[in-house]
Amino acid sequence: MRNSFVLVGLLFSINAFATTPQELLKQYEAQAKQEIPAFTSFSADRGASFFRAERTHSDGKKVSCSTCHTSDPRNQGKTRANKVIEPMAPIVNPQRFTDAAKVEKWFGRNCKDVLERTCTTLEKGDYIQYLVNIK
Amino acid sequence: MKKWMQFLVLITSITSTSALLASGGMIEGGEGGGSQMPPVSNAKWKAECSSCHMLYHPGLLPEKSWNKMMAGLDKHFGENASLDEATRVEITRFLALNSADKQDNRRSSRINQSIPAGAAPLRISETRYFLSKHDEISVSTFKRKSIGSAANCVACHKNAEKGDFSESQVKIPR
Numbered sequence A: 001m002r003n004s005f006v007l008v009g010l011l012f013s014i015n016a017f018a019t020t021p022q023e024l025l026k027q028y029e030a031q032a033k034q035e036i037p038a039f040t041s042f043s044a045d046r047g048a049s050f051f052r053a054e055r056t057h058s059d060g061k062k063v064s065c066s067t068c069h070t071s072d073p074r075n076q077g078k079t080r081a082n083k084v085i086e087p088m089a090p091i092v093n094p095q096r097f098t099d100a101a102k103v104e105k106w107f108g109r110n111c112k113d114v115l116e117r118t119c120t121t122l123e124k125g126d127y128i129q130y131l132v133n134i135k
Numbered sequence B: 001m002k003k004w005m006q007f008l009v010l011i012t013s014i015t016s017t018s019a020l021l022a023s024g025g026m027i028e029g030g031e032g033g034g035s036q037m038p039p040v041s042n043a044k045w046k047a048e049c050s051s052c053h054m055l056y057h058p059g060l061l062p063e064k065s066w067n068k069m070m071a072g073l074d075k076h077f078g079e080n081a082s083l084d085e086a087t088r089v090e091i092t093r094f095l096a097l098n099s100a101d102k103q104d105n106r107r108s109s110r111i112n113q114s115i116p117a118g119a120a121p122l123r124i125s126e127t128r129y130f131l132s133k134h135d136e137i138s139v140s141t142f143k144r145k146s147i148g149s150a151a152n153c154v155a156c157h158k159n160a161e162k163g164d165f166s167e168s169q170v171k172i173p174r
Helices: A002-017 A021-035 A044-052 A065-069 A100-114 A121-133 B002-029 B043-048 B063-070 B085-097 B106-113 B128-133
Strands: none
Touching: A021 A100, A021 A121, A044 A065, A044 A121, A065 A100, A100 A121, B043 B085, B063 B085, B106 B128
């Protein structure tokens, strides 16, 4: 009996976090519509240039998303501490963009690391759209 | 009376010899009384502290160092490694509970002893213990592509994430 309670609880907790990239995009879309009156849709092209856009960090180093994720999101990347980063493109890594909290956590960290500011909803949506569209 | 004294001397010498042998065996074998760090486990520590770098055993730094590290995660060796508050608190507690100054294994104690009272280093590689243990490794060796930096213990100590840094396991990659 106790076991079945645990099992039911586990199923609920998994459901609470699991999502799909499409659902996640819809959430960001709803947010973007609220924030930007002129918003129409996310753009994979804008996402692609965002992914590769290199800027000079205040520490003097050139950085971009592709510094760690490589320029092809189907590839494994590498952290500065030599640890493998699994590919960002869901086509090769279906785990990507299936956990909303995880996505927000990493946008929170990496936007500050690369851009030294938070990312806008438009940037986040474009970024996910770009990666989701990769075949 | 004389026989009783002889007996005492005999017993004393036997016990001290065996004690000496036992301690000698421990140093050479690196087993028993704890030369290696004990296995520790916490799901959040494992998940959060190993997504960007290898998983460092809590016994590698004293509590004061872990506390300082966990209080500055927004600037973690130049990167933003912020955690939500509940996770941060849980991991900090776990690290403190198993830190070098709470361990009775020899390596943790020596690391801890090599750190001056007023210091709370964040880099294990800056402790006197680490430096003395790696004094034969050149800067260029640490910079090899297969190693990266002195922070990448697992490059040479394959069981580093389990807290095993025994000399017999060391293999320096080309």
